[in-house]
Amino acid sequence: MVQIVKVENKSQLRTFIKFPFKLYDNNPYWVPPLIADEIFTLSEKKNPAFEYSEAELWLAYKDGEVVGRIAGIINHSYIKKWGKSYARFGWIDFIDDYEVSAALFDTVEKWAREKGMSGIHGPLGFCDLDKQGMLVEGFNEMGTFITIYNYPYYMKHIERYGYQKDVDWIEIDITLPESGDFADKISALAERAKEKYGLSVVPLKKSKDVIPYVPEVFDLLNEAYKDLYGVVPITEKQVQSYVKQFFSFVNVDYISLVKDSDGKLAGFGIIFPSLSEAARKSKGRLFPFGFMEFLKAIRKNDTLDLYLVAVRPELKMKGVPYIMLDELTRTAMKNGVVRAIASPELETNLAVQSMWKNYNTRVHRRRRCYLKLLDQS
Numbered sequence: 001m002v003q004i005v006k007v008e009n010k011s012q013l014r015t016f017i018k019f020p021f022k023l024y025d026n027n028p029y030w031v032p033p034l035i036a037d038e039i040f041t042l043s044e045k046k047n048p049a050f051e052y053s054e055a056e057l058w059l060a061y062k063d064g065e066v067v068g069r070i071a072g073i074i075n076h077s078y079i080k081k082w083g084k085s086y087a088r089f090g091w092i093d094f095i096d097d098y099e100v101s102a103a104l105f106d107t108v109e110k111w112a113r114e115k116g117m118s119g120i121h122g123p124l125g126f127c128d129l130d131k132q133g134m135l136v137e138g139f140n141e142m143g144t145f146i147t148i149y150n151y152p153y154y155m156k157h158i159e160r161y162g163y164q165k166d167v168d169w170i171e172i173d174i175t176l177p178e179s180g181d182f183a184d185k186i187s188a189l190a191e192r193a194k195e196k197y198g199l200s201v202v203p204l205k206k207s208k209d210v211i212p213y214v215p216e217v218f219d220l221l222n223e224a225y226k227d228l229y230g231v232v233p234i235t236e237k238q239v240q241s242y243v244k245q246f247f248s249f250v251n252v253d254y255i256s257l258v259k260d261s262d263g264k265l266a267g268f269g270i271i272f273p274s275l276s277e278a279a280r281k282s283k284g285r286l287f288p289f290g291f292m293e294f295l296k297a298i299r300k301n302d303t304l305d306l307y308l309v310a311v312r313p314e315l316k317m318k319g320v321p322y323i324m325l326d327e328l329t330r331t332a333m334k335n336g337v338v339r340a341i342a343s344p345e346l347e348t349n350l351a352v353q354s355m356w357k358n359y360n361t362r363v364h365r366r367r368r369c370y371l372k373l374l375d376q377s
Helices: 010-023 035-042 076-082 098-114 153-160 180-197 211-225 236-249 276-282 290-299 320-334 350-356
Strands: 002-006 053-062 065-075 086-094 119-122 134-137 164-175 255-259 265-273 303-311 339-342 360-373
Touching: 002 098, 010 035, 010 053, 010 065, 010 086, 053 076, 053 098, 065 076, 065 098, 076 086, 086 098, 086 153, 098 119, 098 153, 134 153, 164 350, 180 320, 211 236, 211 265, 211 303, 255 320, 265 290, 265 320, 276 290, 303 320
Parallel strands: 086 119, 303 339
Antiparallel strands: 002 053, 053 065, 065 086, 119 360, 134 360, 164 339, 164 360, 255 265, 265 303
């Protein structure tokens, strides 16, 4: 018999966070999260997203052992903006046992109904910058530090309980060019855009050079992403927390800021050397020695993860992407990078996908947000 237990203390929260470390032990494709980041994200007193969200976490036990977990989230900003009273589920993991998965989904659905929700979708986090989307293709591909990995059987379980596809994201594996001819082509397009539209690149030498632009980066992010699936604005407090979380790992070689003739930010690209292997070696811990693995990955790496790219909507067709690609491609080639992995892109977002049309690419992973409408009986 499966027992569902609500997470109500720090010990249970740690059990909730560490369950995947057992479930995916020895899996060569799973990339563990940082335990400290998970504690931050799931703690009401720490994560600013709780200012507009509420959440509950549950653990599933069978024969005295933890066999599954799930989070239920209600994002009130989402409901207000999109006009849909949908709850979210996230942090979903379970053994291949239908009794376990059924107990988890029954629990989160009952909670959502009690909260007056008309539907539930996921896997989603509190906001668009959290990990989202159940993996449905590419199970034999290494994950990235910012994406979810799950076993193939998850799909069978969730679809058995009446969940259907709402939207898919794709992840693109990009092979960087070996010759300078390709880079020269991108450079020519970039120079033409700079000259025609008065655009320029912001020079960055140290990570602290980025800080003055952070507010504008997130303002642009909110503007550029506002119409994407489920997106809600990032608040000022969230901005500050993301700066603390991620900018300690910044390598300015892989940040591109483009401004217009008035000095206003026209677009940005934030890329990180792949942290997947570093995360695996550190086993989710920065200290005492995990931090060194991350530093090694940042300093020398042949693979990049493309985290965030945004362009002011009115400048999408005016060459801003070429300027960023020119700068980042040349830097990557100089540093011995051979490939890059784009962060999940909506399958319908052809504008972003067109950025890679001049590169050798393949869709190597696909992830899905499922939706189930709830009866109120």
